[in-house]
Amino acid sequence: DQQVKQNSPSLSVQEGRISILNCDYTNSMFDYFLWYKKYPAEGPTFLISISSIKDKNEDGRFTVFLNKSAKHLSLHIVPSQPGDSAVYFCAAKGGGSNYKLTFGKGTLLTVNP
Amino acid sequence: DAGVTQSPTHLIKTRGQHVTLRCSPISGHKSVSWYQQVLGQGPQFIFQYYEKEERGRGNFPDRFSARQFPNYSSELNVNALLLGDSALYLCASSFSSRQNNQPQHFGDGTRLSIL
Numbered sequence: 545d546q547q548v549k550q551n552s553p554s555l556s557v558q559e560g561r562i563s564i565l566n567c568d569y570t571n572s573m574f575d576y577f578l579w580y581k582k583y584p585a586e587g588p589t590f591l592i593s594i595s596s597i598k599d600k601n602e603d604g605r606f607t608v609f610l611n612k613s614a615k616h617l618s619l620h621i622v623p624s625q626p627g628d629s630a631v632y633f634c635a636a637k638g639g640g641s642n643y644k645l646t647f648g649k650g651t652l653l654t655v656n657p
Numbered sequence: 658d659a660g661v662t663q664s665p666t667h668l669i670k671t672r673g674q675h676v677t678l679r680c681s682p683i684s685g686h687k688s689v690s691w692y693q694q695v696l697g698q699g700p701q702f703i704f705q706y707y708e709k710e711e712r713g714r715g716n717f718p719d720r721f722s723a724r725q726f727p728n729y730s731s732e733l734n735v736n737a738l739l740l741g742d743s744a745l746y747l748c749a750s751s752f753s754s755r756q757n758n759q760p761q762h763f764g765d766g767t768r769l770s771i772l
Binding site for chain 2: 548575576585586589595637646
């Protein structure tokens with residue numbers, strides 16, 4: 545049972561435009577959400593996180609939005625840069641476990657020059 | 658500061674063998690978690706250790722075991738290797754096991770191939 549879902553395997557955007565990556569979850573007990581970026585041959589790199597008590601968190605070009613009623617979060621990257629091209633993973637913590645991260649399958653973002 | 662370091666980076670084994678993977682957390686981090694990532698999937702949780710004690714275990718068989726040492730480094734052991742154990746094994750560290758919603762920081766992983 546996939547508790548964290550990233551329904552878009554890939555996304556392609558033009559440099560300078562906004563990239564929006566989406567993530568849905570099913571476990572209402574999740575209370576902390578994270579986004580990671582992964583380049584080939586490297587481990588996931590932490591990007592940004594949000595607690596369930598908030599609905600928005602910003603860090604530079606990256607903003608994460610959380611809609612608890614819809615069990616949906618999104619990552620906005622503005623403006624997108626070619627170096628942002630990577631696989632992005634959504635992850636969640638909680639739901640009866642305070643240590644385990646549950647990941648989605650990832651979305652491959654390609655930013656075209 | 659050094660990030661999470663894992664060794665070896667690549668490993669080739671045959672079915673039935675055993676393997677030991679190693680991880681050194683970020684300095685000051687006391688919690689280490691292990692994940693398995695197969696192609697096309699997100700990382701799957703295997704274990705978490707905090708202060709040398711197992712705090713969590715994912716849905717993996719008993720062939721998988723781990724431990725954490727007094728310096729907070731960790732080993733993941735897999736016995737009786739199967740072809741399906743071929744994957745990227747990731748180690749992540751964080752300062753504490755659950756407080757303050759702190760992110761886990763990952764190493765670059767060990768790529769394990771079973772022939």
